[in-house]
Amino acid sequence: MRIRTYGFVLLILVAVVPLVAFGILATRSAGDAAVDEVRAGNQRLADSIAERIEAYLDSSRQRLALIGAATRYATDAPAMLQALTVDARYLREVVVIDEGGELLAGSADGPSLADQLDQALAGTSSWSAVHKAPAGEQRSFAHTVTVVEPVIIAGEVRGAVAAVLDLVDVWSPINQARVGAGGFVRLLSRDGVLLAHGHPEERRHVFAESDQAALLTAAEGEDTTVTPEGNEVILAAAEVSSLGWKVLVEQSVAEALDGVQTMKRQLALLSAMAVVLAMVIAWALGRRTVADVERLERHTRRLARGDLTGRNDARPRIAELRTLSVALDRMAESLDTLHREARAKERVTTFGRVAAGLTHDLRQPIEALRMSIETTLADPDDEAAMEIFRWVSEHELPKLSGYLEDLRRLATEGDLAVEAAAVEPASMVEEIASELRGAPKWRGVEFETSGAAPSVRADYRLVRRAVFNLAANAADACVRNRGGTVELRVREHDGGVMFDVADDGGGMEPELLIRVLEGDFHSTKRTSGIGLGLGVVRHVAEVHQGRLMGESQPGEGSRLSLWLPPEPPSQKRL
């Protein structure tokens, strides 16, 4: 996981998730609390309006009582009654009787007091049920109640006053009540008759056949309901205790919860802003550190690729990262120094190895030349010796010259370039076998060639020396084993060419084979005869990016193989 991703995930887990969770919980909790507050507020309003209605009716009742009292003791009761009721538009059919039930003022066709007379004369006021005229063409459209009040003067009941109250009279306190921006109040009788409604349009239903009973039931239990007019509202109900009327405060659900929704939106916005702020702060504070880490990571990769020259110019602000940066630079410097030293050593080693290889290779033609000269000097007339001398001169002297040239180049230029050219494996091994057959050293050893392989591009002289050395070692083993056969075979393998050199010269122990193949072997001629020659073979394999392999059967023989790719690496230096 990259540090940016990690940082982002960390930010999400540490800042965003907690803030969002808080926002959700807070919003939900606040929302619930707000809804409860809305309901509680509406309930308080309903209670308040019910009290107001109660007070209003009470004032109407008191006013009627005053009218009754004034009329009762007026010298001209009818005139008094008329004067006091002119302005009372909604008080109709007012009658005043004395304590004996005799009519003092008002129409004899007024409301009957028969049912309420005893109550009134006993000092108790009474209200009838709401009288809603029956349906029909000629009905009166007014909802009325009959009010009877005792006339109490100087502490005793001296009569009664009755009137029909047109319930349009109670519209005023209902019309004035407002619930929020668009809510209204509804007044229902005990039987569900709509008496008043705060909304002017809904008020039209007061005089129409409108079933409000369901609303009464809804007000008892449900939190929200749909009104007969089709609006979904939150209801709160309170009772006008003296008459059992119901005051319903209704506020549309949308409006009631608008404040809640607004609060939720604000909370959500605040949470979102907090999240954004956290991310901005985290980004502002963290980007430098992340950049430092990434810079360190790039620098480390560069070091890993082997580029030890780069250095961290910009130091991180974080102390640990700064220490790491300094340490990386020092490590790079040390590594660079070591690398240069190693390269120098390697160059020396390579120089030495190549020189050693050349020295090894030089020995053979020099030895052959020496033997040939000695033989010839011993018997100048020996034709066979003279033949050998001529062969050695033709074959070994040129090789000697080539080796000396390589040594010169190594000494002057410091290395030998791989001079790639097309190499025909089969002809090469045939040439080598022919040379080996002519070498007096290996008389008694059979040299065979076989196989075919496509040409490859390689340094001819190096490859020839390597294959020659393999064959020479194999021949030496046969000589030590008092004869044998060395087989040189070529074959195509893995896109390149495999030079197999096998002998039946007795083989070697596995441990020795391993050491031979891995190069950790310093032998003398006295021990096995395998030494620097194989070093040349390993080196040739290395510079061509080939491989040296081998197998051996102790008591039997060995086979060493040099594999070369079809193309050498570009300008491999020794």
Added chain:
Amino acid sequence: MTRPSLAVLLLIASCRSSCESHSGEPVLVRVSASTGLDAPELGSASGSAGYALDLVYDIAGELVLSSVRDGRRVVVELKEPRAAELAGAVQFRSLDRTEVLGPSRLAVNFADESSAAVYDSFDHAGVPIGPFALVEHDSDRWLLERRAAGPIDAIEIVHTTRQDEWRRLMARDIDVVPLAPAMYRAEFAGVDSIRVIDIPPKGDTALYLSVTTPELRDPAVRRALAAAIRRGPLARVACGEASCGRPDPPEPMVWPPLPESLSLTFLAGDDSFLAAAQVLAVQLRERGIELALEPLPLDAFTRRGLAYDYQLIMAPLGRDDWSYRRFLSPEHPDALSTTGYANPSYDAAIGDGDFARADQILAEDMPVTRLHELRRFAAVDGWLCGEVEPQSSSWRWIADLEPCGEP
């Protein structure tokens, strides 16, 4: 029962078969009438009936070239040769008979000169070629059907009370309250689905004082009575605001003896008249006058008024020149007397067109005193649209309503 001509009957029949509302159903508009619907004959109808008949009868003035009245006979020259058609269709109060004098000439004979004078002053109204035809009627209900295709197919006029008509409109039981007193205007406040149209006031509620009854024969008494009335408080009760009260006349320097009792006649069923009457009773009682209130139904009210059979009567009084003719001497050829008042000086002033002087004379003689501006409004349910101008004395504007929603 009216005497619709064959042509009218055919028109009604064709209307019934072809008149449809925009939704396919016949459009019926229900209208309230707070006064009685008796006497559907033009010339004898008054109150709601008279206003409604404007839907039935057209003013035929445009048909008349000229007319000459001779006593109880009016000879009319027509612009078109329709004398025979109109002779059979004329409807008017106290109509005696019609005579066809020629293709474009007819004579209309009345039972009395007054009716003849009224007919002549109405521009020869009385031709039932209005937009609607009266097809059914009784004292509580009229049914009018459109004669030709139009937005409203039928109008049903139902008798109701002032107290109930605004409630019935709220309840959608009726669609139009054509004439309601200002005291009910506040009930429609905020009700957007009801269109309230104020009717330009053209007159006042006035108190006519009988000049013939012994108690009021003395103009000083009449002036004192008029001065005893406080019009501001009366207006607040009767029309809802003190501003509609007319100015109080000056109080007399010396109050003459006032009668101990008087009767006040007024039209029953109108809350504003009742309220005004009750206030008058209270105010006059303070002056020692016991006022007996006599609310009467329209026909009786009209009859008593025309017969000068009252002491005090409360009725509308216009402010136009035509209203001055009410106080011309009864025998004056242009008189429309409903008071029995007669003063040659007044007649002369009117004859000279000197209305200021006429007002002065009236203020001295006090056959009438204005109480408060007669403010009325019309209320129309929102499903009826149309640019209309309601009038206080005509319901012809109802014909211009058109449905723009569902009732």
